Amino acid sequence: MQLSTETISDALVVTVEEPRIDAAVAIQFKEAMREAAAAGPARVVLDLSRVTFLDSSGLGAVVAVMKHLAPARLELAGLTPAVARVFRLTRMDSVFTIHPAPTDAA
């Protein structure tokens, strides 16, 4: 699972560099996020603008990452339409702070 990171003010911005977070990579995604945030930033912004597909396994993995990072905050940015639809249909869009674009978050 390819991730890139950048620190912008108080936030670690983690960009998912792959188009899918699904059952095939849910575990790798969680592990990669754990490593990326190992330094313990207060705030992590997950940039999903390159992700065009997320299934319920991917959604569960994002929730697991949020719980693992606590008390640090996990926020989401750049949700593409299909991904936003999954969050909306499952009502998990009310659980996360979701920014339209990564630049809005930092």
Added chain:
Amino acid sequence: MQHSGECRPQGLRLQVPGNALAVRRALALMTRGLADIGQSAAQIESAEMVMAEVLNNVVEHAYDSHPGLIEIHFDNDPRGMVCTVLDDGRPMPGHALPQGHLPPTQTELALQPEGGFGWHLIRSLTRDLSYERRADRNRLSFRLPVVAG
């Protein structure tokens, strides 16, 4: 008299090994195939969402102990595509479909659910969902309604 629909395939058939990586490849094949049989981008998006959940369920539950093939049929229909998914794995618990109720909403972060979303997604996006266990096979069928745009 020429009928423009005559030269276009009216359905798709796929046979997919029951593992997560094969499911990924099958979904890619499926989205291309559905475009070729004239489905809209919106319909293809819904089809991919539903099929990902359905196929992942087969891989994780029906074929959890023994691998097998998953057979997928798509058939064009005026009210939207009819889809059938067949596998030779373990039966659905109680030989019945999960209701797909979302886990109750939580305010506490530590209690947020990490699962239980799949059947809700399937039920939200399909009509006429039905399951049958027949001749040692699981048979799930549903219709993907026509989506505007």
